[in-house]
Amino acid sequence: MWRYLFGRLLLLIIVVIGVTALTFLMMYYTPGDPAAIIAIARYGGPESLSSDLISWIRHQEGLDAPIYIQYAKWLHHIFYLDMGRSLITDEPVFDKIFSRFPATLQLALASMLIYLLIAIPIGILSAVKQNSLIDYLSDIGVLVGVSMPSFWLALILILFFSIYLGWLPVCGSQGLSYLILPATTLGIGIAATTTRIVRSSMLDVLGQNYIRTARAKGLKEAIVIGKHALKNAMIPIVTIAGLQFASLLEGAVVVETIFAWPGVGRLLVDSINQRDFPMIQGCVLFIAIIFVLANLLVDCSYVYLDPRVRYNRRHQV
Amino acid sequence: MNLLHINDLHVNFSTKAGQVRVLSGFCLDIEKGSSICLVGESGCGKTIVALSIMRLLPENAQVSGEIQFKDRDLLILEKEEIRQIRGHEISMIFEQPASCLNPVFTVGDQIAESVRANGLCKKNEARDAAIELMRLTGIPSPKKRFDQYPHEFSGGMLQRVMISIAMASKPALLIADEPTTSLDVTVQAQIVELIKDLITKFGMSLLLITHDLGVAAELCRDVAVMYAGEIVESGCLNEVFRHPKHPYTKALLRAISDDGLRPIKGSVPELTNLPEGCWFHPRCPFAEDQCRLSKPELKNGIRCHLWKKN
Missing domain, CATH: 1.10.3720.10 (MetI-like)
Known part of the structure; x- marks a missing residue:
């Protein structure tokens, strides 16, 4: 029975990694630059944005790293139940989801x-x-x-x-x-x-x-x-x-x-x-x-x- | 006095291919405390007789005639009335006990349920009663076995469980439909012995259905040989087996005689396509012109035009 439960937990981890990796990949190729979204959320309307600001944010947030590095980082944080913060409201994702759950x-x-x-x-x-x-x-x-x-x-x-x-x-x-x-x-x-x-x-x-x-x-x-x-x-x-x-x-x-x-x-x-x-x-x-x-x-x-x-x-x- | 009196029983099934006649004008009497066996090849309607008595035929079956049991016609009883007779006054055991027990309930629960079903005792007494029944049918360490599931039992033990269920109320009539067919030969003998003991001990009547003539000879006093939904010969088992009169009975007995197997040529006719005249004539070595033209009646326990000649 314990062996069985252990097997199921292992499966859970595999499914979760598969699903999140796939979404990560899809998000990466979806139109919309996360750095620009953060810039708008933090500093207001599009007119005030300069390409310097956006690339600075991109570097700050680690968004210029290759996708697998970004994903590995995200996974690493998950282990500490840290799902990051909303780009729009800056709320912790974890808290937000649990308030909706x-x-x-x-x-x-x-x-x-x-x-x-x-x-x-x-x-x-x-x-x-x-x-x-x-x-x-x-x-x-x-x-x-x-x-x-x-x-x-x-x-x-x-x-x-x-x-x-x-x-x-x-x-x-x-x-x-x-x-x-x-x-x-x-x-x-x-x-x-x-x-x-x-x-x-x-x-x-x-x-x-x-x-x-x-x-x-x-x-x-x-x-x-x-x-x-x-x-x-x-x-x-x-x-x-x-x-x-x-x-x-x-x-x-x-x-x-x-x-x-x-x-x-x-x-x-x-x-x-x-x-x-x-x-x-x-x-x-x-x-x-x-x-x-x-x-x-x-x-x-x-x-x-x-x-x-x-x-x-x-x-x- | 007769415990069970079946008169002119007809059973038809309505199927997509049309009406199929599976029993025609079947008659049978079972005296109190007697034992009778229905023998015949597969598909000759033996089980249909049993299921008609229990009113357990599928819904597409049309049944007519009468089945008198203790002066009540079972065929016209209300559903609730026949339910109270099932398992209480008439019990039935089947072939392939492994498929006849519910896999998801314990064996003990299924026996106790049968005890409770007929209001024989209170809920808390049912367990003891069930263990007593298991002991009666020779199941070793019944207290431990009570809480086990059917898949933890062997075939022979499962048939003992089925018999325990059937014996819950010490019925007046026990119907055993091929009770030993799916079992090992050594286990068969034990089950036959058990049934024999129980019917003697409790004075039950037995209706045995089998194609195993050896089992029939062990358990029954009387026999009725069936062919294509009809009785072709009936009488005292010793007499019929020693001096068979009907060509079909002769062939059946010869098929398992000591000097090797001798199969009966041909096969049971399809019930949708029965021959003219005597239904056995296409397979009968003695058939004459009148056998092809007119159908013989059952007279003095035999349905044959020619038996006096042979």
């Missing part, structure tokens, strides 16, 4: 909840009532759900619930009611495909011999489905839920921007618009770590769900 976490958890509350019950229901009206309706729902881009769905939800019905606020983050629309947008977006996976996973399990045994024992159908079938069906469902968590972080970038939700996703978009390079690097690093950790959580849950995994682990070490 609770909002993103809140949104992610609420979306996950909505996601699971849609995908699991509907998936189970359409498997148990295979080829019934419910099954066909959910099939259509999935098709619609998959086809809707989140920015469009967000606008439609705002139009209906905020403008037309006036039940929910359009955007902002002053309370729980502000969370409903962004979380629903994100949740529906990723629920559609998973509903289908829950259904097929459930159908697969329902055809197994041990389900027949459970029925032959005289168990209530609710226990056959809810206990015997569901726990087995959960194994692929957890896998896909972990992967969907990644698309959720991806979607958060769009949804946080539309709903003016002050999370890390919106911070990333703002930073990109302002060419705030250290901040972009910080956000990407943060999202990559969250993603790897989510997958680690999924792997750990197999141990709980499937005793055969537990057994193999015990006997491997």
Whole structure:
């Protein structure tokens, strides 16, 4: 088990290095001179800038060094949890991201909840009532759900619930009611495909011999489905839920921007618009770590769900 | 008095290829405390009989006829009523026990669940009851084994677990569908012995389904030979095995006789494409004109036009 965890941590480091190196490279070739951005932030408008000033700043900030030196320096600082400072506001990147993190976490958890509350019950229901009206309706729902881009769905939800019905606020983050629309947008977006996976996973399990045994024992159908079938069906469902968590972080970038939700996703978009390079690097690093950790959580849950995994682990070490 | 009385049972499956008739006019009686075996090649409908009794057929099956069990027709019972009979008054064990136990729950939990399912005892007593059942079916160190998972058991031990589950309520009828087929020969003998002991000890009736005539002879008093969804010969097992009358029974017995294997030529006809006349005639060495034209009825336990001649 410890060996396994150690392996996963090693993987985390590799993923983080890969992702950040790639962003670093992309940022390097993106139009926009970081030295000029710093100059504008510190000394005001473009008219007061001289090329001497800019090259002085470039030298001061180490921006004239080759890219791999810059990247190595950045990595070195990461070890001391120093992600640098914003080019625009001069705030420490680390503090800024952590001030935005609770909002993103809140949104992610609420979306996950909505996601699971849609995908699991509907998936189970359409498997148990295979080829019934419910099954066909959910099939259509999935098709619609998959086809809707989140920015469009967000606008439609705002139009209906905020403008037309006036039940929910359009955007902002002053309370729980502000969370409903962004979380629903994100949740529906990723629920559609998973509903289908829950259904097929459930159908697969329902055809197994041990389900027949459970029925032959005289168990209530609710226990056959809810206990015997569901726990087995959960194994692929957890896998896909972990992967969907990644698309959720991806979607958060769009949804946080539309709903003016002050999370890390919106911070990333703002930073990109302002060419705030250290901040972009910080956000990407943060999202990559969250993603790897989510997958680690999924792997750990197999141990709980499937005793055969537990057994193999015990006997491997 | 009959414990189970099956009369004129028909089972059809509606498939994409159309209606498939898998059982036609099946009749069977099981007396209290007796043991009967259904034998026949694969695909002749033996398991369908068992699943019809348990009402565990898939949803695309259409069942008609009657299955009287203790004066109640199982086929017209409500779902809740049949659920209370399953595992309580009629239990069933299957082939391939490894696939019949849920891989993600402990063996003990699955046995205890069967004890609790029929309200036989309180939750905290279920563990003790389950351990007692494990002891009854000869599972060594049951207390330790209770908390293990199916993948930690061997095939023979898993079948003992299945039998423990089936024995939770000491049912009146035990249905065993190929209980030894997937097991090693030495383990087979142990399982046969165990089933034999249990049915004698608790006075259960046994419906055994097998294509292993040796196992059938060990466990059962009566036999019914099935071919293509029908009984072709039935009666006392000793009598039928010693003096088979139907050409199919003869061929089946000869197939495993001491002087080497003698397979029956041809194969079971497709149920969508049954021959005219007697369903066995294309494979029957004695077939005459009337066998090709009219289908024989089951008379005195035999379905053949020619048995008196042979």
